[in-house]
Amino acid sequence: MASGTGSPYKADLLSDTLTRPSEAMREAMAGAEVGDDVFGEDPTLRALEERLADLLGHEAGLFTPSGSMANQLGVRLHVKPGEELIGDSLAHVVRAELGAAAVLSGISSRTWASERGRFRADDAASLMVTGVGPYQVCTSLVVVENTHNFGGGTVQSLEEIRRARALTRERGVAMHLDGARLFNAHVASGVPVGDYGREFDTVSVCLSKGLGAPVGSVLVGSAEAMAESRVWRKRFGGGMRQAGILAAAGLYALEHNVERLAEDHARARRAAEALAEAAPGVVDLATVETNIVIADVAAAGWTSAAFVEAALAGGVRTYAVGPGAVRLVWHLDVDDAGTDVAVDVLTALLRSGPAA
Ligand SMILES: Cc1ncc(COP(=O)(O)O)c(C=O)c1O
The missing domain is CATH 3.40.640.10 (Type I PLP-dependent aspartate aminotransferase-like (Major domain))
Incomplete structure (x- = not known):
């Protein structure tokens, strides 16, 4: 699940701009x-x-x-x-x-x-x-x-x-x-x-x-x-x-929040590995260097628009960056549990392919 940030999604991988300030950050601001x-x-x-x-x-x-x-x-x-x-x-x-x-x-x-x-x-x-x-x-x-x-x-x-x-x-x-x-x-x-x-x-x-x-x-x-x-x-x-x-x-x-960026990178990699295993050709692991994963969902028979919609129905928000490419971004408000949900939802879609 998203880490108690008020997000309506189980995992929101739309962008790393979505993070909401923590209580401690708000105190520093106040x-x-x-x-x-x-x-x-x-x-x-x-x-x-x-x-x-x-x-x-x-x-x-x-x-x-x-x-x-x-x-x-x-x-x-x-x-x-x-x-x-x-x-x-x-x-x-x-x-x-x-x-x-x-x-x-x-x-x-x-x-x-x-x-x-x-x-x-x-x-x-x-x-x-x-x-x-x-x-x-x-x-x-x-x-x-x-x-x-x-x-x-x-x-x-x-x-x-x-x-x-x-x-x-x-x-x-x-x-x-x-x-x-x-x-x-x-x-x-x-x-x-x-x-x-x-x-x-x-x-x-x-x-x-x-x-x-x-x-x-x-x-x-x-x-x-x-x-x-x-x-x-x-x-x-x-x-x-x-x-x-x-x-x-x-x-x-x-x-x-600088050194902890490594956690986002590790979660992005873990998810990328799961996607690559679920559907060969969807993610080139050599291209996963930081917190962003580009998934070529066309390699699993999906258009990006249909994949984004199906993922959303499963509570996972993603972003279409091309007709067959979907971007997934890890950040402060997606924890291990959120990553697990994202992996479950996205790998199931890749394995099933779009409804005929
Ligand atoms: C590489 C890069 N540069 C600049 C920006 C612009 O930032 P802002 O949305 O704060 O204008 C973005 C936003 O996503 C970005 O990804």
């Missing part, structure tokens, strides 16, 4: 010292920004209401109107931020095809265009996502990132890390978040996904870049007042 952050006077918020900047190897941080805003502030910072960013075709920035880069920054985006979002420096290098004066669009930014959401929780190689950093530095191109799930990458790979973070000009991290806070992301970068982003955040409508209440949840999450 007791937070606050001030008006538009005037730079919220001590809890400042503490969170400093903590994340420090962890990620940067000078300063800026709290934002969402991961999308943190990413778009990074885009705004590095890409002038009429220039472009490049990234892989499954990246959240290009696929799920509803054209924000074009609408808010007046820029274009080009993408390369990737295998499950896996980042390769050569893909970025072959798409990058620099020094073409007034004849072609110039590339100003490479975006990397770690872990990769639509790729299925893929952890990026630090070596590939470092190769890309060397290439972009030579050509004067900036790099932004969409680290919505960077702590999952850290827990899975053992690479300190700062080792990833230092390779980028700016990094966004989400507190409201696997870390379990209700709201908020932080963008980090140089002090100068964050001062500029603070202005743009206000312009985008993201200047907040006593947001230390939210920052307290973020600080609590960093203190208590």
